[in-house]
Amino acid sequence: MAASKPMTFSRRSFLKSSALASGGMIIGFNLFNACKADVKPPVDLSQLNYNDFNAFIKISEEGKVTIFSPNPEIGQGVKTSMPMLIAEELDVAWEDVYVQQGKLDTENYKRQVAGGSQSIRYSWEPLRQTGATAKQMLVNAAAARWGVDASECSVSEGVITNANGETLGYGDVVAEAAILEVPEEVTLKDPKDFKIIGKGKGNVDIDKIITGKPLFGLDYKEEGMLYACVLRPPAFGQVLESFDAEAAKALPGVVDVITIGQKIRDYRAQGKSNWTMAMSDTDKVVVIGKTTWDAMKGKKAIKASWKTETPLESTETHNQALLDLLNGNTFNTRRKDGNVKNAFANADKIIERVYEAPFLPHNTMEPMNFFANVTPEKVHLVGPTQTPEAAANVVADLLGRDIKDIQVEMTRMGGGFGRRLYDDFVYEAVEISNTIKKPIKMVSSREDDMTTGVYRPSTKYKIAASIKDGKLTGYHLKEACVNGNMYGLxxxxxxxxxxxxxxxxxxxxxxxxxxxxxxxxxxxxxxSAEQSFFDELAEALGMDRVQLHMDLLDNVKQNPEANIEYSPDRLQAVLKLAVEKSNWGNTEEGVYQGLSVYYCHNSHVAEVADITMENGIPNVKRVTCAVDCGIVVNPLGAMNQAKGGVIDGIGHALYSDFGFNNGVPQSNNFNTYQLIRMGQTPKVDVHFIENNIDPTGLGEPTLPPIGAAVANAIYKATGKRLTKQPYMSNMNVENSVVG
Known part of the structure; x- marks a missing residue:
């Protein structure tokens, strides 16, 4: 047996050591450093000294660049992709870029919102112009030092070169450049010259995420900070009547028990309202603790009485009310082309369906939380919000403070999905801090999030179409929705x-x-509703599903006054690509395919779902997704977003259900509310249309079409039309009327 060979490591080779339950020790080390003890660690760009250049950019003497990402990061990748736009036009090496989350700054930044898949779309030119302007100023400074014309200089990866071959780095001239006059016009790169845009870049926070570094709202701490948990009404329609806090106050770690709600009532009494205030103005009981656990235990010890103020509603109530409305005569007509009534009166056949979807919670990985410290000097707010500016404006009103006193810092968010558009958790934290005059973090549990949150509204659609002489002659869509959809249909x-x-x-x-x-x-x-309906229409017309869409889109192209938001050419292109890549209509035996094509959030998407039936249960095996979102800024991030949207859409369409009984949510955690499991996720193949059109949305557009693609595939397999989500709970539901 050969003698063992001694190994040597430097201290930095060790990443961590942790005790095991067995009493042993596991030691992890950096393999590359262990093999080469003299390897230098990478430069920590965050520790360099930077000179301010503008609100977006700082440049160090070493030529390294800090780029601030202004918009909230909820997992959609803007903290990576938005700085890529600046770095591209600034012409620096991505390896020399350090990205930092920007604070709320309404003077320098516009639309600091995460919602609607619009961040890149709205920032595409402004951020590129920011980078190009800074680059031109740096070139101008170098040219002035050399005494040459700026047009004689070129730039590559942060190094400026003149006609004589002399070079200066950005760090050499940043101080001079920063005080130069800002050029009124700059030239942006042609897409063919992009070096960063269009190249896959890893998430700039990935190392911190996987090593557990503090990035999220729940991670944020300040010296002397206390924790607060809020006891809210157990049912929608109830208000606080009385409470007994003696048992809670007796617990170790519980500092105080207070009530909040007056600030919101005062705000609304002034006739003010804000769409982010999705919360009741009833009194709520707040337990203040030294730790989150202290506050949570204290909250459970509160004995509260609640009284019913408005009717306590149940799922059955909503279902019947929505059906009654669909069958009624009171509607808001959003669009009316031609005469649907006449088309139906003269039809050979009318096909009508009712489609139903339940309430859904958002179920972000990170429950709602926020830090607030209200002092005479300022109101310091830190946490995960999709709408920091709206939050700041309401807080200023709530406290009667100047907006300049409100300082908002955004943390990375463990999911948003629209829930963090509503800043009720911010206002609660502010009122708590303002009451106890101390810095606090309001923390919700998973149960709080699911039972006292904001929900996707329960919705029903009635869709009817008329057929005459084998042609589609009329289409009537009716929507009945709890509280109406946010934007209206x-x-x-x-x-x-x-x-x-x-x-x-x-x-x-x-x-x-x-x-x-x-x-x-x-x-x-x-x-899901419309694309399922079109699958049925194609069958009723005796037409190929793909051809029906192609023909209808050809109709649009022949109608110059169509008044539409989508592009028929781009919708046809994604449909053709999805058909080609999915091997549509030529699958192996036992595999059933469903198709869906849709436009939303300014992007065009087509999807084909392949399913098999296993013991009578549909199993989604593969999804082929074709996307036209214009120029793809970060292909790696885009691929993740597209796949995530598909998987999220499958899970909620098949499994997720949520309802109320006398105002009380019927699920409060994942033991009773099903999200898609890893074993239920299919292979997702994503294909992007390549073009030079400005980017559009991507965080959301791949989710809507997938429900119909799956439902249409299930129909192929079973002969059953699914009209009610979640599909797995309603496999035997039929509500078709064909006449």
Whole structure:
């Protein structure tokens, strides 16, 4: 047996050591450093000294660049992709870029919002212009030092070169450049010259995420900070009547028990309202603790009495109310082309379906939380919000403070999906801190999030179409929605412009249950309903499913006054690509395919789902997804977003259900509310249309179409049309009326 060979490591080779339950020790080390003890660690760009250049950019003497990402990061990748836009036009090496989350700054930044898949779309030119302007100023400074014309200089990866071959790094001239006059016009790169945009870049926070570094709202701490847990009404429609806090106050670690709610009542009494205030103004009991656990235990010890102030609603109540509204005559007509009534009166056949979707919670990985420290000098706010500016404005009003006193710092968010558009958790934290005059962090549990939150509204659609002489002659879409959809149903998406007689009507049922935007607002279920309906229409017309869409889109192209938001050419292109890549219609035996094509959030998507039936249960094996979102800024991040949207959409369409009984949510954690499991996720193949069109949305557009693709595949396998989500709970539901 050969003698063992001694090994040597430097201290930095060790990443961590931790005790095992068995009493042993596991030691991890950096393999590359262990093999080469003299390898220098990478430069920590965050520790360099930087000179301010503008609100977006700082440059160090070493030529390294800090780029601030202004928009909230909820996992959609903007903290990586938005700095890529600046770095591209600034012409620096991505390896020399350090990215830092920007604070709320309404003077320098615009639209600091994470919602609607619009961050890159709105920032595409402004951020590139920021980088190009800074680059030009740096070149101008170098040219002035050399005494040459700036047009004689070139730049590559942060190094400026003149015609004589002399070079200066950005760090050499940053101080001079920063005081130069800002050029009025700059030239942006042609897409063919991009070096960073279009190249896959890893998440700039990935190392910190996987090593557990503090990035998220729940990670944030300050010296002397206390923790607060809020006891809210157990049912929608109830208010606080009385409470006994003696048992809670007796617990170790509980500092105080207070009530909040007056600030919101005062705000609303002034006739003010804000769409981010999805919360009741009843009194709530707050337990203040030294730790989160102290506050949570204290909250459980509170004995509270609640009284009913408004009707306590149940799922059955909503279902019947929405059906009554669909069958009624009171609607808001959003669009009316031609004469649907006449088309139906003269039809050979009318096909009608009702599609139903339940309430859904957002279920972000990180429950709601926020830090607030209200002092006479300022109001310091830190945490995960998708709408920091809206939050700051309301806080200023709530406290009667100047908006300049409100300082908002954004943390990375463990998911948003629309829930963090609503800043109720911010206002609670502010009122708590203002009451006890100490810094606090309000922390919600998973149960708090699921039972006292904001929900996707329960919605029903009635869709009817008329057929005459084998042609589609009329289309009538009716929506009945609890509290109405956030934006109202937008009527200018497909099939608008494709059918001469086309009408869209909406009606709302008012409820005391708080509802709001949920990933891909309103289209998340509308796409499932409409694209399932078109699958049935194709069958009724005796047409190929793909050809029906192609023909309808050809109709749009022949109608110059169609008044539409989508591009028929781009929708046809993604449909063709999905058909090609999925091997549509030529699968092996036992594999059933369903198709869906949709436009939303300014992007065009087509998807094909392949399923098999195993013991009578549908199993989604593969999804082929074709996307036209314009120029893909970060292909790696884009691929993740597209796949994530597909998987999220499958999970909620098949499994997720949520309801109320006398105002009380019927699920409060994942033991009773099903999200998609890893073993249920299919292989997802994503294909992007390559073009030089400005980027559009990607965080949401791949979710809406998938529900219909799966439902249409299940129909192929079983002969059953699924119209009610979640599909797995309603496999035997039929509500078709064909006449």
């Amino acid at each position: 937008i009527p200018n998406f497909f099939p608008a412009g494709a059918i001469a007689n086309y009408q869209v009507d909406t009606v709302s049922y008012k409820s005391n249950i708080t509802t709001g935007a949920w990933r891909a607002p309103y289209t998340n279920f509308l796409a």
